Amino acid sequence: MQKPKLKSVRGIVTLTPNPALDLGGAVDHLIPNEKSYVHDETRFPGGNAINAARMIHKMGLPVLAGGFLGGGIGQEVEDLLRREGVPSEFVKISASTRISVTVSNRKDHLQTRLSFPGPQILLHEVQELIRWLHRIQSGTVLVIGGSLPRGLTTVRLKPVIQSLQKRGVAVIMDMPALHLRPLLACRPLLIKPNQVEFQELTGEKRKSIPAVISAARKLTSRVSWVCVSSVEDGALLLNRHRAWYGQIPPIQVKTTVGAGDSMVGAMTSIFSQVDPTLWSSDELGEPLLRWGLAAAAATLITPGTQLGEFKKMLTFYRRIRVQELK
Ligand SMILES: Nc1ncnc2c1ncn2[C@@H]1O[C@H](COP(=O)(O)OP(=O)(O)OP(=O)(O)O)[C@@H](O)[C@H]1O
Ligand SMILES: [Mg+2]
Numbered sequence: 185m186q187k188p189k190l191k192s193v194r195g196i197v198t199l200t201p202n203p204a205l206d207l208g209g210a211v212d213h214l215i216p217n218e219k220s221y222v223h224d225e226t227r228f229p230g231g232n233a234i235n236a237a238r239m240i241h242k243m244g245l246p247v248l249a250g251g252f253l254g255g256g257i258g259q260e261v262e263d264l265l266r267r268e269g270v271p272s273e274f275v276k277i278s279a280s281t282r283i284s285v286t287v288s289n290r291k292d293h294l295q296t297r298l299s300f301p302g303p304q305i306l307l308h309e310v311q312e313l314i315r316w317l318h319r320i321q322s323g324t325v326l327v328i329g330g331s332l333p334r335g336l337t338t339v340r341l342k343p344v345i346q347s348l349q350k351r352g353v354a355v356i357m358d359m360p361a362l363h364l365r366p367l368l369a370c371r372p373l374l375i376k377p378n379q380v381e382f383q384e385l386t387g388e389k390r391k392s393i394p395a396v397i398s399a400a401r402k403l404t405s406r407v408s409w410v411c412v413s414s415v416e417d418g419a420l421l422l423n424r425h426r427a428w429y430g431q432i433p434p435i436q437v438k439t440t441v442g443a444g445d446s447m448v449g450a451m452t453s454i455f456s457q458v459d460p461t462l463w464s465s466d467e468l469g470e471p472l473l474r475w476g477l478a479a480a481a482a483t484l485i486t487p488g489t490q491l492g493e494f495k496k497m498l499t500f501y502r503r504i505r506v507q508e509l510k
Contacts, residue, residue, distance in 0.1 A: 195456045196240055196325050198233040199317070200251035202302040202333040203274075204284040205261050206230030206441075206489040211287050214296060222287060228489045229264040230284055232358050233329025235442045235491060239449025239479055241270045242494045245456060248273055250316060252305055252333065255280030275312045279303030286441055286489060295439065305335030317344050322352035325373075325455045327448060329358040338366040345370040354455060354463055358448045361385040373455065373463055374409040374472075376448050382412045396420055397427050397509070408464045411451070411476065413444050419480075421473045426466055430473040430506040432481040441489050443480040450479035450497070470506050477504045 209222035237249040254277035282302040354373040361384035388399040413419040418431035478500040482492020
């Protein structure tokens with residue numbers, strides 16, 4: 185286990201409660217009851233907030249990745265993060281971290297993703313994580329990403345997040361609707377559901393830009409910024425008064441895995457670079473969406489479960505179309 189670094193990191197902390205080893209590969213075909221041989225095996229550290237941390241690190245900003253890790257798989261995730269240069273400080277658990285599998289069909293490039301539920305977390309491990317969270321300093325941006333493992337409930341997490349916010353920690357949430365819904369009471373700074381997650385969150389099935397805006401606006405009484413990705417080929421960002429819509433230029437998509445996590449990482453970086461008094465400022469709308477989509481585009485053109493490079497993001501930055509919707 186690495187020595188605690190939390191005291192020296194003020195900028196960005198990520199919490200991935202249920203990380204994964206992302207195992208990737210390519211197959212010629214996937215046929216039920218037949219063996220498929222997997223080629224081009226890749227192994228990356230995974231879980232939504234871990235990916236956000238990796239993107240933030242690629243942008244050259246200090247970040248500390250935390251959550252639960254256990255067993256040999258957990259050790260591999262920690263080693264892979266270290267190899268990428270991402271500082272981490274995970275609570276060690278007795279059960280094993282999960283593996284997520286993504287296989288791409290070589291012919292049509294369609295991906296099959298298998299996501300396992302992950303380990304059961306013990307009470308003393310939850311308590312250790314809560315002590316760790318309480319050490320986060322004011323002015324920090326905390327990203328909570330991905331599902332909650334068995335043993336860590338929103339009921340346990342909610343009071344901790346509320347106390348962090350009272351101390352001036354901004355919380356960004358990228359979580360499944362099931363966990364996000366009860367945690368909205370914590371008044372996160374930003375949430376980033378994709379279209380499907382957004383429909384689950386709001387119960388609204390309509391997909392058009394005006395329909396998503398009107399459903400999302402209802403959430404802005406509890407969330408400063410609502411970003412909904414994959415709305416009519418682009419992403420929407422809105423606050424209480426204003427709304428922006430952004431699209432990436434035509435590209436050859438190699439993978440869609442991690443595009444949203446990359447967006448979250450880039451948007452978090454913006455918040456960490458401005459004074460907390462500006463976190464809800466309208467002026468951030470355009471840059472948040474532009475940097476977010478530039479990061480998504482860089483990841484979309486990068487094969488496998490690798491994330492896009494910052495250099496690629498820079499080339500996309502000017503080419504992202506963002507318009508304010510009146
Ligand atoms: N196939 C695609 N073609 C073009 N743009 C895409 C594609 N997939 C995603 N995008 C762009 O990237 C943004 C984020 O992607 P998406 O909505 O898939 O995130 P996500 O589902 O949260 O992903 P993940 O959780 O795997 O990181 C979208 O708003 C869209 O602009
Ligand atoms: Mg996502």
